[in-house]
Every structure is written in C-alpha cells, then in structure tokens.
Amino acid sequence: MNWDWQIFWDSFPRLLDGLVIALQATVVGYLIALVLGLVFALLRRSRLVWVSAPVGLVVEFIRSTPLLVQLFFLFYVLPQFDVHLSTLMTGAIGLGVHYATYISEVYRAGIEGVPQGQWEAAKALNLPARRTWTSVILPQAIPRSAPALGNYVIAMFKDTPQLIVITLPEMLTTAQGIGSETFRYPEPITVAGILYLATALVMSWIARIFERRFGTVRAA
Amino acid sequence: SRVDLEATTEGGSLLDELRSRGNVRMGFANERPFAYIDSEGNLTGQASEVGKTIFRRLGVEEFVPKLADFSSLIPGLNAGLFDVIAAGMYITPARCEQIRFTNPDYNAPYNLLLPEGNPKGLGTVEDFVRRDDAVIGVIVGGVEQGIARDIGVPDSRIVVFPDQPSGFDGVLAGRADAFLLTGLSLRSALEARPGTPLELGPPFVAVVDGVEQHGAGAFGFRQDQGNIVNDFNRELADMKSSGELLEIVEPFGFTEAEMTDLTADELCSAPVS
Amino acid sequence: MSAGLWNYMFEGLLVTLQLTIFGAILGLVFAFAAGLARLSGNKLLRGMGFAYTEAFRGLSALVVLFWLIFVLPTVFGVQLAPLFAGVLALSLNIGAYGAEVVRGAVRAVPQGQIEAAIALNFTPWQRMRKVILPQAVVAMIPSFSNNLIELLKATALVSVVFLSDLTFGAQLVRASTGNTAGTFGLLLVAYGLIALVFTTLMRLLERRAAASLGRTVPPGMIARIFRRTEASA
Amino acid sequence: MTEPSAAAAGSPGEKATTDDGFIVFDQISKRFGKNVVLDDLSFSVGSGERVTLIGPSGSGKTTILRMLMTLTKPDSGTIRVGEDYLYHEERNGELVKAGEQHVRKVRGRITMVFQQYNLFPNMRVLRNVTEAPVHVLGRSQDEAEERAKELLDMVGLGDKLRAYPSQLSGGQQQRVAIARALAMDPDILLLDEVTSALDPELAAEVLDVLRDIAKSSDITMLCVTHAMKFARDVSHRVLMFDQGKIIEAAPPAEIFDDPKQERTRTFLESVLDET
C-alpha cells in the first residue's frame, strides 16, 4: 500500500475550485429543471394530442437516454448549428433539461395526487380552468412534490462528474488533471470522492429540513 | 476475477508470459497517426504497426487492442489492464518515473490546429500568453497541457479535451481557438476528415525555460519489466539500421526527418521543465 | 460505416447489455440486503444498511468507478477485471436506490395486512415471507423498472474508464469517420430503443404481478407519451 | 319530528309539487364499459321542488347527480335545465354538441355538495366560501365576504372563518361545504349522501342545517340520501331507483308508508332495519 498524504492535502484547494463549478452548474441546472419541468408537466396534460404527444415523446426520449451522450451532443454538435453556449451553460442546460424530464414526473405525481374531488368541487363552483390551476390544484400539488424535488437537487449534483466529458473543470476532471501531472491518481480521486459525498450529505440534510418545513400537505 | 500485480522476478518475465499466452494487450488512445481504429475497424497506425512487427519478431503473434483515454494509459498499464502502451507516447522525465520506456521510434515537432483562415492570427503557444481572448485546446493527460502552462498560458484559457476527435470538434465548435498537438497527429487526422474548415499552423519546437520540448515517442512497459524493454530496444535498433522502420511508418506520413537516435535514458534525464 | 466499425458498435452494445443485466442482478441483491437490513430490529444491521444507502446514493457511480479502477490497484494492489469493476460500481450505486424502494414498498404494505397476520398467529418470519413480501414485491416493480433504465443510462459512464461499451464504440466511429452529429444521433436512438425494450419487458412483468393482486397497471412508455388524465378537463 | 311530510313540505313550496319541467332528463343512457348504469331514463323535476333519490347501492343515483353537475357525460339523451340544454346547444334549430362556453353558462345555475366535502385544504374557511363568488360571479371581495359570513353564521360556524379545513370536524367541514355551495346562489342544489361520512351525532347537525335551508328558501334540491327520516321531512317527492330505472315515484308519506312495489318494500325494510 502506498499513499501520499502530501498530494492528498495539496489536492484540496484545486479540487475546491472544481466543487464551486459543480455547484454553479447544479444551481443553474436546477432552476432550469424546476421551470422546464413544470412546463413539460403542463404541456403533457394538454387536451390537444398534437401538443401532448410530441412533448411526451421528447420527455420520454430524454429521460431514457444517457446524460453523458446528451452532453456530448450539446457540446460538440449544437455549435455546428450555430448555437453557441459557454461550457458552463452547456453543462447547466444539459443537466437542467435532463432533470426537467424527471421533475415533470414529480409534478405530475403531485398533480395527480390532488384528489379527484378537488377538481370536481372546482367544477361544481364553476371556477374557470386558469383559476382552478392557480388557486386550487397547484397550491396543493407543489407542496406534495417538495420532498421528491429536494431529492433531485442531490441527484443532479451527483451527476456533475459527468461534465468531465465536456471539458468543464469540475472536481473529477481536476482530479484527473492532477493525476496526469503527478501520476498520482488515488489521492486526488479520493479527495474528489470525499468532497462529493460530503456535499451530497449536506444537501440531503438541508433537503430534509425543507421537506419538514414545506412538504406537509394539509389533509382535507 | 482478479489480476495479480505482484508479478516479479528481477527484470520481469513478461515476454515469457506473452509467449505462452500467445497474445499481447496493446493500450492506445485512438490517436492518428500513432494508433487508431481505421475506417475498416482495424487497429493500425505508426506505433501499432511498429509494435506489431517487433512483437512478431519476439514470437507473439496476436494483438488485442485496448482503447483508453490518453490520460488513463499510464494508470491503466500500472493497473494491469494491458501489457504495453503502444500509442506513440512522448518520453518525459515525469513519465519515466511511472513507467519504463523503450527507446523512441520518432521525434516530431508541434503544430497548432486552427480554424480555416486563422482569424486570430495565432502561430505559437506564446501568442496565447499575449492574447487574453485566445483559448488553447489540449488533450487530457498529454504533455501539451504542461507545456502550455509552463510557457505561461493561464489555466482559465486552457481547455482540456478528452480525446483527439473532441479537440477537432472543439475547434470547429469554437470551444477553443486552436488545438495543440504534433503536426503528425494533426495532419493525419485532418486527412481523415476531408473538407473540414480547419488548417495547420507552421511547425515549431516548444521551449520551456530554455529547454527544447521534444516530441519523441516510444513504447511503455511497467517499471519492473526491464527485460522486455531490452529485447524491444534490440529489435528496434535492428529495424532502424536496416531501414525497415521507415518503411513501416511512411504510410502514416512519417519521413526521414522524424527518425531519431535519441535514447530513453537521455530523454528521461533531461532537466525537468 | 464499414463492417469493422459496426463490429465495434456491436461489441459495445454487448458490453452495455452485459453491464445492465449483471448490474441489475447484483444491484437487486444489494437492494434487498440493505433494504431489509434497514427494517431489521437489529441496530447494527440497521446502521450498516443506512451507511451503505447514504454513501452510495451520495456518490456518483463515476467516482466509484474511478476509485475501483485507479485507486484499488495502486493502493491495495488488487485489480478487478474491468467488466466486473463496472458491474460492481454500477450495482453498488443502483442497489442503494433499490434499497430505498425495497424499504418503502415493505413499509407501504397496509398495516391491516400485518395485523391480520398477527391475528392468525403467524410468526414474524412467516408474516414477512407469506404476507408482506409477496405484496411488497409487486409494488417494487414499477420503481425497479425506473431503476433499470437509470442503470442502462449509467452504463455509458464506463466509457470514461476503459470499458468498450456502446458509447465507447460510438466514440471510435466518430474518431474514424469524423461524423460527430450522425454518430451521437445514432447513439441516442440506440439507447432510446434499448430502453424501450427494457420498459416493455418490465411492463409485462408488472402486469403479471399486479394482476395477481387484482390491481390495474399504469401505462407503458408509449402509452405514457399519449397519456392525459381525465382530471385535466 | 314525526309530523307527516305533506305538512312539512307545505310551507314555502306549495307550488313546487306541481312538476313544471324545470329539470328534464330525456332518454338518458349511460354505460361504464359493459355495465349499463342508466338505460333510457326520463324524468323531470319542477322548479322549487325538493326530490330525494333512494335505492340500493349501484342503482345509479350518484350518476344522475354527477350528470347534472357535468362531472359525468351521458352516452345519449338530453338534459334540459330551464330553457337550456346542458350538453347541447341549439344552432339553426338543430341540437348540436355544446361548447365549453355554453356548458359553463348552464352549469352556473347548479352546484353540488359532496359526500367527502371536498373543501380546498389550502384555503381558510372564509376563502373557501368567497373564492368562487369573487372569481366566477365577479362579486367584489367585500360583498363576497359579507355574504360568506352571513352563510357561515347560519350554519353555526361564524367563529371558524380563519380556520383551515383540516382543523375542523367532519360535520363542521360539511357545513362549510354547504355554505360554499349556497354562496353561489344556485337555482339548483345537488346533495350526494352528504351525511354518510359522518358519525350519527355529526350527521344530525348537518341534516338540521339542511332542513332549515329547505324550509326557508325555494331552491330546487336533488338529494341522494340514506337518511330516510330526512327524506320524509323535507322532500316533496321520493324517487326509488333500482338498476338504473325509477321503479316508484311518490310523495314520501306514500312511499314510506305504503310502497306499491315489492322491491321498494324490501329495500326500505333492510334500510330501516339496519340500526
């Protein structure tokens, strides 16, 4: 067993820079996912089949193909069609769109979790569709979705190592870089692993607090 | 399903193992013209073909290609995932501490891969130090990253691509303004993509702190396998003097100019940049 | 594309399928072991189950994979065969998610069922085996089906560390032909189709299992595309 | 409370017992899958009339109310409310499928109280009651609140305006639901087993409130209920359903004391027997 503590400790500062980038990508990506996810969820419920079906197709397709490949695609192919995004934006958008497909399912479950009786009561009061959504359904659906939404921030953060393929210098890329300079891989990779795990644990702790605060639905 | 890494008699017995197994696992990074999968799906390239010839001379007839990221070649070799690095890897003192190189079979200058017309007018690595809007692309785990850094390009303007094709796509996509690699690699890869709006800058020898950075490539084995390295060097020397080496590598764009008499020992002991 | 290149894609496909299938089997073992451990009365077992799920849900499979491939050999002198390392990294990861599914499904079995089993004087083990698990397993299948797709997608990670899976095969083709858009487009479609096959198979399984409890089955991937619920009127 | 129903019904709605065809079901059929629930059903209800629907489980009572509330569509037949058809509009003298606009207009005259209350859990009691008047009828916030307070007072919940539904008992929730429905000033009020989710003591509270409303207004009411005493007390007419047909229709005194049909007799026996 050989292990170089010097390199282990020296790796931290550079990897912390990588952590910052990973967090930036996560935050921006998550905001995209929250909004786009709701858009997906609502469009998929459209009564117009020519809206709901294509959106459904796209969502299912994105959901069932690897993020890694989608990132490649965004990073190398989009610019060929004259769409130019910074590397960080590409990463955030890749994560955001991918996770929007999951999050749309979370919203869907939240919306479907609103009892049928609530729709019927809204109808019995003749509330218009818009009002039904904004004052009856969504205010109940979103708290219902809150716990699962929290889980997806963590899941998304955990997927940032995949940004290695689009040259975004997050932690694993940095660790590999340190590795190819020093030819010592175990130490920086272990540090990266520790930082990922620690951050994810902190995130899930925060998510649990949020869940307790906002995730409770008043029973009717 | 474990592989025992603690193999060892003095100088190693790899060749005997390979002979009895009948094949050799060659690690490469899919980089033209050194070692790559051609459009027929076969492993070929300068390093591959030289390696195959020498192994045949040593009595090993079968070749198992093992593809990896360039940066994963050394750890992969040391992790026992393959037997030899046959990827035209440059000899550098730092690498010599990790693996044992054979003598080099070529020595090549660098070029920049640029978008057609070279809109930013870039020529050498130094230009990237001066122009703070210029981003240079390198390959992950290659020596070029270190060179660019040591010459003074800040990290924020060095983009690290996972492999050579990504470097090409990266320049095309505007992810980098140039891609630094040996002219050999770049020329050969460009040939494979006729019609792409990319061009090569003039060749140059990078100088770091007054030391010339040679692009002299060789085969790499694990540190404890001195015996097979000696056998390899013997055959290589033979092929150099007979001219067979040049014959093998000419189809890949190599010329007399890239032939070299440098030795691994010389390159390994060069002052660290 | 030449036959030789197709061959790389094809072999990559086989590796991807192997990773998915073996990863799923091993992942299932981890999932049940950890999920049931977390429900156990034994504090130590519960703690181990908890530590495992928290750790591996918190770590990207890619990090685990790097560790198995680069750290294990240099530090401990043990090199796992790459395919096995891939399967192990993926299944440790998916197993942690599966453990939550197992735990959730077991706990979701209505309390009344357990009480009925007590009223009939079954032993704790009989309760688990005859009443709880048969119902819980049915509830697990839809989530497992999602996990299987997650796993399939995660197999693409291994291309970053030596394993010549489908994505890796595509990278070769891309390098050799220079056709980046075409290759990645093809790749996305290929994953989409494999996922479709997997979800369809899982759906059949789900249908059979749910039928035995007289439940209705949610729609499959294709049906989901066209799904629209009554309520949205 | 054993006064005969005829007398009870007498007070405000004397005219109501004459059926002027205010609500008309004409040849309505409905099936769910292979299960034929209603088969060619026709009946009508007069303006201001209070009708109770009774009958065994699954006989289609709820389905009738849900159709009026446009929660369930009939397969064929027409439903008319006042001058307008519910699922159809007249265009160039022909009946065609009604547009959303038309349905909303007709639905505006009707509202329903559900067995499970279906209060909006995210709104306080007061807002539950004002939400629709403000956003559907276009009342001002103040006006709506004033009326809501009046109604909540009437059902005995004047002190619960700021509570959330989850903080109320079942009986209180059901009374809020009734106030919410009445706040819409409906012409027609539908009640579907509004007490059967409540325990006997809470149910009595709610029935009392309904009895008061029935007697002090001339709203048209259709109720499904198992509370035979209530049916007897407030309704002008009782319709006995079996297998999607009306097998007997008569004033409560007649139907409870001297049913014509054997099926009605056995049904009433089993229900009255229960406790």
Next chain:
Amino acid sequence: MTEPSAAAAGSPGEKATTDDGFIVFDQISKRFGKNVVLDDLSFSVGSGERVTLIGPSGSGKTTILRMLMTLTKPDSGTIRVGEDYLYHEERNGELVKAGEQHVRKVRGRITMVFQQYNLFPNMRVLRNVTEAPVHVLGRSQDEAEERAKELLDMVGLGDKLRAYPSQLSGGQQQRVAIARALAMDPDILLLDEVTSALDPELAAEVLDVLRDIAKSSDITMLCVTHAMKFARDVSHRVLMFDQGKIIEAAPPAEIFDDPKQERTRTFLESVLDET
C-alpha cells in the same frame, strides 16, 4: 326478526351469561400521547359469553379489542385469558414481561375479524383460509382444505374458492374473513364493526352469517358494532362505553329498553334516530 333478545340468546349459551372470568381486564390504562383513552379499566367476560361493546366514537372500544389481539399494548394493568396472562408470564411466582413465545401461545386462542377485512390480496380465497391452519396449527393441506371448504360453504361462498379477494364484493370479502378466522378454531372471536364498511344490504348478509355462528357454537365473542339490532339479537350482555369507561353493562333487553344512564339514553337515541 323481532323476537326479543333474551329468547334469542337462550339456545346454546344459557350458562354463558354467568361470568366465570374467562377473559379478565384488570386495571388497564392506555394513553396515546396526552390522550388518555382507557383509565384503570377492569371487566371480565365469561367463557362462551357473547358481549357487545357500544359507545360513541373515540370511547376506546376498538382499543379494547386490539389489546386482546396484542396489536396495541396496555400501558399498565394485566389481561388474563383462561389460565394465562397475555402480556406477562409467571416466573418463580412473579409476573414478568412475557416473551414472544408465550404471547404467541396465548394469542393462539384468539382471533379477530377487521372492519376492513384485511384479506391477503396475493392469495386466492381458499388459500386465505387454509394458510394459517397449515402453517400455524400444523394441519395437513388436505385436512385444512376440507375444513376451509366446509366453512366457506357455510358462509355461502362455496363457489368462490379460486377467486382473488379483489374479485369479490365487500360483503363476500367480509364473509371470507369470517371463515378465515373460524378456520383457526379460536376460543375467542373478536369482531370490530365488521359491517360498517358495507352497504345496508351487504351488511345484512354478513350479520346473518354471524348470527348463525353465534347460535350454533359456544365460542366466546366480543363485538364492537353500531348495528343495534344485531347486538340485541345475539349478545348476552352489552357494555356501554364512554370516555374509556364502562358506564353501563346489562343484557340487551334492559339496556335498549330501559337504560339506567342518561348518556346511554342520548347515545341510543342518536343512533336509532339515524336512518
């Protein structure tokens, strides 16, 4: 079915009305959080006696049955069944907390039928009934099946052996649950509002079955029910609960026709009033 209960109770269990202390609750207390549900409650039931527990919602009736079934533990006090304590064993003359082994032995004499049936959805009807006899009592498969068929015939479900619970109506499911409980040959049968999830007609079916069983065996029965007619018909004694106390205990004829307590009177009024 209006014969007075005294006569009805007469047939097999004449001796039963004498309380020989077969089941004994001694100073049982139970609280959930701050809510004191049972406070120092003592009562006993004789062997073969059929006792009905009535009382308002939340008065602790279900809790009593659940304690006997070992689904809810008392905070203090003892419960004895025959010679044995339920939650305690005697060791060296002292009462100590019982081990799983002991609890299972005593529990073996008792079984319970639930309001929500709780059939095992993964087993067909026949297996629902045979599973426990085979795996708990160690009967042979054949023996267990024969007895199960007998019992299922008795409850009128001889033709549903191969059905899954989800394919049965509520009343049918409840009858399977009764057969399943009887297949364990319990000394004590606990019934918790076994008909209140059913509609009136289905409830009548189930009550008929129970009435037959009550009259043709000398099983000890504790029932919680709102079906007063059933209570009157089959029980030897009725216990009226309020706020975790027994406020009145008497044969049904007495309690229904001439309750001593005001609270009993108002409770019975509200319940009998309901339909």
